[in-house]
Amino acid sequence: MGYHESLTEGRNAVLEAFRSGKTVDRLFVLDGCQDGPVKTILREAKKQDTMVQYVKKERLDQLSETKNHQGVIAYCAACEYAEVSDILENAKKKGEAPFIVLLDGIEDPHNLGAIIRTANQAGAHGVIIPKRRAVGLTATVARTSAGAVNYTPVAKVTNLVTVMEDLKKEGMWFVCADMDGEEMYSLNLKGPIGLVIGNEGEGVSRLVKEHCDMVASIPMKGDIDSLNASVAMGVLAYEIVRQRRF
Known part of the structure; x- marks a missing residue:
């Protein structure tokens, strides 16, 4: 395509x-x-x-x-953006508790494409990206997503924090990935959840992090201290998938 x-x-x-x-x-x-x-x-x-x-x-x-x-x-844009309400509607139609991926400033189109692809496979109902200092739905993103952009709604918002506050009123919890968090296996990630992934270099911004209910770290056994943003998202997304099964 x-x-x-x-x-x-x-x-x-x-x-x-x-x-x-x-x-x-x-x-x-x-x-x-x-x-x-x-x-x-x-x-x-x-x-x-x-x-x-x-x-x-x-x-x-x-x-x-x-x-x-x-x-x-x-x-x-190479594809049309959705509204946040479309993402919630998507969850409702499937009769599932909302599972949304929020990206705090992903700049690499290959990372964004890979994240949308994984979000689709993990059953997330949509992805939310900010307008500023972040890549949008470019042709590279669409190609890297292997067509997932056609099925997983992506909303582009002016302010992530405002959206998180609105979604909290709908009963959503937020977990962000950060090295100084609690090990992801000890957290309860069930129910309506927003998974927040930070920028490739700086991670999750202070303000967004303050609005998260939980901070999850991925156990690291290697000699370097971080994972690629799209890989970190995949690892956490599938821990959410695992917990939702039971």
């Missing part, structure tokens, strides 16, 4: 992409460009909370396929 992150170039085309309701993951704008049409595009980007990067002309020329970018290039 071919996934194309559509590259949209030129002022009219980019404006049209925003107005037609396409999800624009990223907008590249020529640094210092402040005329009317560009301001209109930036207004639309602000409404959608799209990440905007101001770059030099060389960078735009390098990204451009048409060689006629007029100072603006937009990257549209």
Whole structure:
């Protein structure tokens, strides 16, 4: 199955992409460009909370396929995003307690793709990612997920903490992966649960960690002190699967 992150170039085309309701993951704008049409595009980007990067002309020329970018290039998502309510609905339809994976700033598209693939296999009802400082549903992510992006809903949110607070009101518990946590085998991970995985380098941010009910560590027997983010997610997800069986 071919996934194309559509590259949209030129002022009219980019404006049209925003107005037609396409999800624009990223907008590249020529640094210092402040005329009317560009301001209109930036207004639309602000409404959608799209990440905007101001770059030099060389960078735009390098990204451009048409060689006629007029100072603006937009990257549209390869797949459609879901809403958090769709994820809860997915659990309800299956008659299961919600199991949701929340990612606090995964930047590597291969990691995100692998996580969505594992989430699908482990029976998670959806994945939640933040808009800022994180990779979105790019073509690489879609390919690495081996098609799982078509079945596992992915929601993109402005603020993870706010979403966690809302989900707690629905009765969800949150566990995050961190080396200084309790060994995962001694935790009760049954019931409606959100599994939080942090950024590849920095781990889970302080604020998100403070909103977690449990901190789980994976027993490490090796000579290095960490696992790849997508592997850590897989190990914890299957401990949740194991506990849910009984």
